[in-house]
Amino acid sequence: MPRSREQNLEIRNQRSEDILHAALNVFSRRGMVATKISDIAKEAHLSHGLVYHYFASKEEIFTRLVRRAADSSVQIIEQSQLQAGTPLAKIKWMTEQIFQSFSEGQYILLFLIMIQASTSDAVPDEVKQLLSSPEFKSPVSCLVPLIVEGQQRQEIIQQDPVQLAVAYYAFIQGLAINKLQWPQAPVPDAELIIKMFK
Template identity: 60%
Template structure:
């Protein structure tokens, strides 16, 4: 690829990312239904025409953000699976990575995008298709780590699906709190995972039968 063309690709990618980051903030504050392209353009400090050059509608932007959030979540889980160590060590790394994203980056807005995508009647049909595809579900992707942890006696013997749902509900709640209360203190990863840990000397069959 010629140098000038390579530079142009870099510029287009950067501009596209600028628009997506601005849109994530706008959607998080206003919701998909109430947000306008003009709001996104103002947040990105770009002209309406330039935003429309990259995206034909706010719906297309929202779908792109949902895909980005879904892929980002799955990427973290899959990376954790490849790490050496026990299942709990993998979950701890995963939790620390997610919490860091909530505290230090714009990724926090993607959590609210996913919540809107899951609860709003106004989202495009393509978003519903993304959410109903189990391949895009971080909950489903996390279940094998939980099952492995149960087999090794690290994680309590409860329904793995329920544990995964509880884990992500915890994470989403923290993201919402951080947006509403900027100074909200984030718990250590160990605090989150302590809910799922087997206690020393605890009989797994006894826990399962409770």
């Protein structure tokens, strides 16, 4: 019996996800320049040609992963803003969610993809344009309004809100990289990071 249109779409979506999952692992280990489509195919247990059926190039795959990484960072901030409580309580909630996700290897690897995207000259032009676009929502720019609100409520220190947001994400990225290098590394309590805002 032939598959329905919905079944075909589900298979296509799952295979695309499998390729992206495999590519994330390979890009994280080998970097953008050294990765080949054949490496991604091998990691995904798919044929070289089948990967090309879903994606035109490794650059397209990398760009999709950068978009996913950026979106996931912004989504967690947007979710935190829906939580009850003060701005500082919302930042603490967000920090706890991020730390909890550290146990999911894929989430941590997205941090590496964003670091590659913003530091490597070899990334696709589309990624460079995305990151420099005025419409691009960076996690730092999305966190700043929450910090400003906390400062207006006198619960966050009166320092430059952009500098505070940058320091916050530097701390988070550092912990993510440390966790990749040392999987057994203890993740601090969210309160430790929150102290920087007080």
